[in-house]
Amino acid sequence: MTVPSRILVVDDDADIRTLLGEYLRRHGFQAEGACDGASMRERLHRAEFDLVVLDLTLPLEDGLDVCRDLRTRSDVPVIMLTARGAPIDRSVGLEIGADDYVAKPFEPRELLARIRAVLRRTTGKASAVRPEATRHIRFAAWTFDPTARHIVNAAGVIVALSGSEFRLLRAFLEHPRQVLSRDRLLALTSGSDVDAFDRSIDLQVSRLRQKLRDDAKAPLLIKTIRSEGYMLACHVTEPA
Amino acid sequence: MTVRVFVILVLGILFAIAGTLHATAIFHGPPFRPTLQLSVLGICTLSLAFITARMVTRPLRGLAGAATRLGRDIDAAPLPVTGPTEVKDASMAFNAMQRRxxxxxxxxxxxxxxITHDLQTPVTRLRLRVEKVEDDDLRARLIGDLASMSDMIRDGLEWARSIDVAEPFGRLDLDALLDSVCSDAQDAGHDVVLREESAAIVLGSVSALxxxxxNVIDNAVAYGGRADVSCVVDGARAIVRVRDSGPGLSDHQLGSVFDPFYRVEASRSRATGGTGLGLTITRNIVVRHGGTVSLRNRAEGGLEVTLDLPLAGAE
Incomplete structure (x- = not known):
């Protein structure tokens, strides 16, 4: 990280804005604050930001509207801060284009890890459509819902994924028909779980193949590319 | 309904015939045998009594059934207000009680x-302020205290949701769900194994289940060192068993662990802590899915939690 990433913190609570800003600066980011949607738009207009941390419960405007509006004009990654116990908000937040979601009260290190993970996933992807920010994704006979950790098969049966399976599948779906080395997969999947000990990528792939009912001996979906890594071999679509 | 009215009509006609025959016998002397008349009359009376009793008790049985359902599901549909006046009144009173x-x-x-929702902002502020505490030891303790508060907030909201919110149900692959929960526990470094594939499909909410x-697997790991999870299909139900290698529970504890905020004494240490809501949330969720959850000490040692859920399509 040669140039520090610029983070905009949008929260109506002045203390949280200030405290979070200080915390992010201590950890090598540049941070600014905005107290509402209007002030956020004004800041974004004046300067480039690498990521927005957006509180869902703003006083004048709904955070979801702010996010939806932001999506129509910018591709800046967004992490939503929201109240716990609101699963509907979560999925709606992600559907309208937030890249991740952290519930209050959060562990500051957890937010830091998520910010870094989102930046890692989104940097260098320019203005390409980011599938993680869109609705359901279809691949082979499966539907992937990025807002819930599960996939749905052709018969409509819901197949739950573990955290590591979810991150691995998301990485593949964001890079369909591209060979991904083990190191690249590790970087794309070492997500927000600060203390999780990582299984080897090979083991994770074999578990994911089992979930996808992909034969390990002759896999059709996740192919092993000898001495290079793995590739998602099927077509990926996003239904309108 | 129409069948019942028809039967009553037929019985009424039989009564009339029997009465006419009886009257004829009185006015025109012999030859009719009174035993026959009496038995026809008797059968008619008995049948009428039986049908009337059934008409009255059927709504009462409905009421009893509704009371049983209410015990399980507070959102059960209200009783239809039909039948004799007294039964109607009872049904209306019952429906009013359910609403209250x-x-x-x-x-x-x-x-x-x-309350838990409003605590989130001050606790978030406090957590960020604590980062500025210079004294390492004090900071670690404050972070520990705040983590317990965050757990209480989380569990309080989960509990409220487990009682109140009906999430949409879908058809779930139970093996995949158990596998994902066990994998997450393994990734967190816990000793958790999943044995047996059941191929069970259940109707439910993924996030709630x-x-x-x-909750159950975390408990097994926290108090029993490990979790041994299995799933089998028995008739129209899927049965999930979670076993641990801990000391089990006393009879008194077995009776109380599902109560909100009840904590097994030995667990009040900082290491395992807990809010005492985990199993209450578990039971609420299982009951919402039409299932049951029970605990028992195994003869070989350790605790076994059994959860059973109806299979999808089994009705």
């Missing part, structure tokens, strides 16, 4: 949800 209980429950859970199994 439901209002009480949602007021209570609403209050809990509001994930929370439910996570």
């Amino acid at each position: 209980i439901r209002a009480n429950v949602s007021e209570r859970t609403g209050m809990l949800a509001a 994930r929370r439910c199994f996570t």
